[in-house]
Amino acid sequence: MLRSTRTAALVVLLAFGAAVPAHAACPPEADQESGLTLSVSPTDDTTDRSRQRVTILECRTPAGTHPRKAEACDQLETAGGNFNSLKADPDAICAMIYAPVTATAAGTWRGKPVTWQKTYANECQLTSETGYVFEPAATEAAVRPDATV
Template structure:
C-alpha cells in the first residue's frame, strides 16, 4: 500500500494539529482590565465633597464618570500627572486652598494620592473632570 501525501493533505494535517495545540487562541478575547474603584474627596475649608468612581464600565455616583474614567485612562491612572498640568483656562488668583484625594484601586493597582491647588478653579483646570463634582 502506497502512502502518498499530497500538498493538500499535509496542509490539512498541519491545520488540524495547530488547532489541537492551541485551543481557543484564535477566538480568545483580550482580558478585561482589573476593576477601578475610587473614592474621590475634595476638601475646602469646612466643605467636604465625596464621589465614588468606577471604570470599565464607568459608573458610581460621580456626575461625570465617563469623562473622569477617560481622563484617568489617558494618564494610566497616575494621578500625580494631573497635578503637574498647567491650567488651560483662566482662574482668579484668590487663595482658598483646596485638597483633593483619591483612594482605592486603578485597574487593580492600589492608589492613595492627593492633589492641592490654591482654589477650586485651579483644581478643576488641572484635574479636568476627575475632581469636578
C-alpha cells in the same frame, strides 16, 4: 519521519491555540475593575467636615456617583491612571485667590492600588489641572441635602 513529526506538532499547536479563549490575548489590566473614592476638602483652619465632597468613580461598571463619569474615566485612561499626568485645560484663567483645597483619590485603577493626594490653591486650579476627575459639583447634593444637581 521528521516531516510527519513536524506536521503532528503543528496540528497539536493549532488545536491548543483554538482552545485558548479570545480574551486571553487582551492585556490583563484592561479587564481589571477600577473603583476610586475621590474627595475634595477645604484646607483651612476649620475642622468643618461637612464641606468635604466625596464621590465614587467606577469606570467598568454602572455603579458610582460621579456626575461626569465618562469624561472622568476618559481623562484617567489617557493619563494611564496617573493623577499627576492629568491634563485638562492649560488655558484656564484662575483668580489668584488663596482658598486651598485638597484632592484625594483612594481605591484601585486597573487592579492596582491607588493612593494620591494634592493640595491646590483653589478649586479653579484643581479643575484646571484635573478636569472632570475632581469636578467641584460632584457631590454637592450629598453635602447639602437641600441642593439639587
